[in-house]
Amino acid sequence: MNNKLRCLLYAPYALWLLLFVIAPVALIFYYSFFNIAHHFTLDNYKTFFESGTYLTMTANSVFYAFLITLFTLIISYPMAYYISKLKHRDLWILLVILPTWINLLLKAYAFIGLLSHDGLVNNLSQFLGLGVHHMLFTNTSFILVAAYIQIPFMILPIYNSLLDINDSYIRASRDLGATSAQTFMKVILPLTKPGIQSGIQIVFIPSLSLFMLSRLIGGNKIITLGTAVEEHFLTTMNWGMGSTIGVVLIISMAIVMFFTSNRRKRRGPIK
Amino acid sequence: MNSKSSKFGRLYLIVIFLLLYIPIIYLIVYSFSTGTTMDNFHGFTLRHYQDLFADKRMLAIFLNTILIALLSSLISTVIGTIGAFNISNAKRRRTKQVLLSLNSILLVSPDVIIGASFLIFFTALSIPLGFWSVLLSHIAFEIPIVLLMVLPRLNEMSPSLINAAKDLGASQSQILSDIVIPFIQPGIISGFFMAITYSLDDFAVTFFVTGNGFTTLSVEIYSRARQGIDLEINALSGIMFIFSLILVVAYYFIEHQNQSGSSKKKRRLEERH
Numbered sequence: 116m117n118n119k120l121r122c123l124l125y126a127p128y129a130l131w132l133l134l135f136v137i138a139p140v141a142l143i144f145y146y147s148f149f150n151i152a153h154h155f156t157l158d159n160y161k162t163f164f165e166s167g168t169y170l171t172m173t174a175n176s177v178f179y180a181f182l183i184t185l186f187t188l189i190i191s192y193p194m195a196y197y198i199s200k201l202k203h204r205d206l207w208i209l210l211v212i213l214p215t216w217i218n219l220l221l222k223a224y225a226f227i228g229l230l231s232h233d234g235l236v237n238n239l240s241q242f243l244g245l246g247v248h249h250m251l252f253t254n255t256s257f258i259l260v261a262a263y264i265q266i267p268f269m270i271l272p273i274y275n276s277l278l279d280i281n282d283s284y285i286r287a288s289r290d291l292g293a294t295s296a297q298t299f300m301k302v303i304l305p306l307t308k309p310g311i312q313s314g315i316q317i318v319f320i321p322s323l324s325l326f327m328l329s330r331l332i333g334g335n336k337i338i339t340l341g342t343a344v345e346e347h348f349l350t351t352m353n354w355g356m357g358s359t360i361g362v363v364l365i366i367s368m369a370i371v372m373f374f375t376s377n378r379r380k381r382r383g384p385i386k
Numbered sequence: 387m388n389s390k391s392s393k394f395g396r397l398y399l400i401v402i403f404l405l406l407y408i409p410i411i412y413l414i415v416y417s418f419s420t421g422t423t424m425d426n427f428h429g430f431t432l433r434h435y436q437d438l439f440a441d442k443r444m445l446a447i448f449l450n451t452i453l454i455a456l457l458s459s460l461i462s463t464v465i466g467t468i469g470a471f472n473i474s475n476a477k478r479r480r481t482k483q484v485l486l487s488l489n490s491i492l493l494v495s496p497d498v499i500i501g502a503s504f505l506i507f508f509t510a511l512s513i514p515l516g517f518w519s520v521l522l523s524h525i526a527f528e529i530p531i532v533l534l535m536v537l538p539r540l541n542e543m544s545p546s547l548i549n550a551a552k553d554l555g556a557s558q559s560q561i562l563s564d565i566v567i568p569f570i571q572p573g574i575i576s577g578f579f580m581a582i583t584y585s586l587d588d589f590a591v592t593f594f595v596t597g598n599g600f601t602t603l604s605v606e607i608y609s610r611a612r613q614g615i616d617l618e619i620n621a622l623s624g625i626m627f628i629f630s631l632i633l634v635v636a637y638y639f640i641e642h643q644n645q646s647g648s649s650k651k652k653r654r655l656e657e658r659h
Contacts, residue, residue, distance in 0.1 A: 128469035128529075135526035136491050139503030146506055194402050197395040207399075209638065214406050216630035220589055220607040221623040225409035228416065228424025228615060235412060238425070266406065316494065324496035327589055331611055341498040348502050348594065358506070361499050372494060 140365070146358035159359035169343075173363060176339040179258065180322035186262045187318050188311070191269035195310075196303075198270070199277040208274060215267045223331045226260045227251065230332075257333035261325055269314040276310025277303070312375040319375075320368050340364050414627060417620035424615055434621040441618065444606070450517075451586065451602040458524035459581035465525070466532025466581075467574055473533070474540040489530045500527060501594030508595060515597030523595050524585045531584060532577035539573035540566075572641070579637045 150156045163169045198207045214222070229235050230251045237247050280303065288298045324341030340360055347357030412424070417435070421428040438444060469489070476482045492500060504526070508519045543566070551561050567574075589604035596605060603622070610616050 124468060125472055127465045128472050131465055131469070131526065131529055132485075132488055135504075135507075135522075135529075136488055139500075139507045140491070142506045142510060143499070143503045190402065193395075193398055197399050200392075200395065201399075209634070210403065211406070213630070213634055214410060216583060216587075216634055217410055217623070217627060218587060218589075218604055218607065220604050220611065221413060221619070221626065222409055224607060224611040224619055224623075225413045227611060229409060229412060231423075231425065231615075233423075233425035235408075235425075263405070263409070266402075320494055320496055324498040324590070326498060327593075327608055331608070341496060344498045344502055345594075348505060354506065357502060361502055364496055364499055368494065368496065368499075 143358045143361045143365070146354050147362050149355045151353055151355065156355075159355050162356065163359050163363065169360070172338055172343060173340060173367075176323050176341075177367065179254075179261075179339060180319050182258055183261045183265065183322045184315055184319045186258065187265045187269045188314065190262070191266050191314065192273055192311075194266075195270045195273040195277055199274055208271075211267050211270050211274075219264060220327065220331075222264060223260060223328055226256070226263075226332055230256050252333060254333070257329060260332045261322055261328055264328075265318045265322065268317045272313040272317065273307055273310040276307040280306050316371065316375045319371055323364060323367065340367075410623075410627065413620050413623045417617060417624045419617065422615070422617060424617075424620070434617045435624070437618050438621040438625070444618075444622070447601050447603055447606050450600065451604075454517075454521055454524055454602060455582050455585035458521055458528055458585050459578050462525045462528035462581050463532050463574060463578045466529045466577060467536050467570070469529065469533045470536035470540050470570075470573075473537060489533055491530075492527050493530045493534075497588075497590030498594075501591040504591065505594045515595055516600040519595040519597070520592055520600060520602065523591050524588065527588070527591060528581035528584050531580045532574075535577035535580060536570055536573040539570040543569050575640055576637075579633070579640075583633070 147159055148155055148157065150158055194211075198204050198211070201207055231237070232247065232249070232251075241247055284302055284306070285298060288302045293301065323339065324344070326339065326341040326345045329339055329342050340363065344357050344360050344364070347353045347360065415427065416424045418430050418432070419427050420431040420433070473482055473485050473489075476485060500523075504519070504523045505515075508515060508522075513519055513522070547565060547569075548561060551565050556564070587604070588602075589608060592602050593605050593608065596602070601609075603626075607619055607622070610619055
């Protein structure tokens with residue numbers, strides 16, 4: 116009786132782990148060793164590492180993801196810092212979260228209008244006498260939109276880690292004669308390191324695979340690893356090569372996780 | 387904070403908040419424009435909303451999306467909660483660590499990888515692509531987030547509660563239904579809400595595992611946006627914004643209720659001591 120109950124209790128979750136976590140990852144690895152004709156081969160890996168295109172693409176992806184993450188971090192940290200100082204900070208942080216509940220595709224779509232030739236941004240720059248620029252379908256616009264989408268996810272973990280700081284540390288550093296700049300550099304920044312780390316994790320990994328953005332905003336000029344995976348799976352139907360790129364993505368993900376390892380969730384609740 | 391830095395801080399906050407909200411406001415404003423593109427506002431009309439509501443296809447897709455979100459969230463909440471029990475019952479720390487790491491794989495994987503690997507998986511099992519494949523994938527990637535919401539509550543629960551119940555003669559099922567479930571309920575509710583948002587927000591995974599014929603809102607918006615500006619999408623975003631607002635308010639209302647409830651409980655406990 117008890118054993119049966121126990122089995123029932125463990126079955127659903129174990130099944131999920133097996134079927135939807137372990138099996139898919141294993142399948143990606145498995146498929147990366149097969150070519151279009153379903154013959155076992157190491158050619159996919161050979162193609163990947165010998166052809167310059169794939170290596171440049173990987174370098175590009177990582178570089179773009181790095182830029183997006185850096186940009187997001189620079190904007191988000193002061194934002195999190197100032198919000199944590201406000202009186203009704205719960206309400207303000209709610210306002211930061213609210214845009215994340217708007218569908219990602221709708222936000223990307225908004226930027227198609229904003230950045231278009233006669234859109235708001237160009238109207239503004241004309242008004243300021245800066246002339247009309249071609250902005251849509253450029254690398255800059257891709258980075259801009261990606262950063263826009265990721266900002267709230269970077270703010271949250273940093274904000275939470277700022278709230279965790281015990282006020283007495285800050286008072287102590289003041290009492291010991293630190294200037295506010297010193298207090299920030301020596302006390303606040305080191306103590307918010309976990310928040311920054313999980314922020315980087317949350318932003319960097321999805322940035323490697325924003326294929327819908329590069330399609331809608333980047334105008335297919337930016338081929339990231341994510342775009343390549345999508346192309347191989349859904350357009351050219353070369354699953355083997357797609358899986359190989361997938362394996363590379365998984366490995367780069369593991370590297371990022373290793374360097375920023377601290378366990379935090381993707382979209383944590385507010386403290 | 388001295389006044390100079392707080393002035394700068396206030397300005398900074400205002401600028402970034404503006405930047406965060408301009409695209410959303412922009413979308414909604416143009417949903418009322420009589421023009422056909424998102425430049426130069428032409429005058430007020432509700433035509434795009436009428437078009438949207440008359441669009442049978444869009445309505446069907448909207449219902450699909452909601453159905454998938456609710457069904458997948460319900461099922462993933464049940465499985466995720468069971469998973470949280472499994473992890474918190476694990477005897478050895480090592481087992482807990484391994485289970486937690488496995489749990490977070492789907493949370494940190496790039497969407498493209500999840501989508502591609504599920505596509506291979508469904509094809510290997512010859513599960514037809516469409517409603518069922520989308521539903522199964524949504525359940526799959528929602529489970530870990532539910533688990534992460536429930537687990538902290540389970541860990542907070544003191545074993546003496548259970549022991550006391552046992553001493554007072556409660557059966558296993560009574561312990562579960564009268565003590566454990568009420569205690570972890572806030573976690574379950576937040577997990578359920580999170581699952582819904584994950585489902586409504588998902589594009590990449592659905593894009594991979596949806597065949598021809600079945601679409602969700604995200605995929606539909608993507609394919610329409612690739613064809614250029616269509617103000618019906620703006621009308622849709624207006625509706626969705628209201629919808630998200632309601633969801634956010636509901637979520638925080640429930641959270642707040644829980645918090646005040648638990649603080650009341652705490653106060654009551656303190657009074658007894």
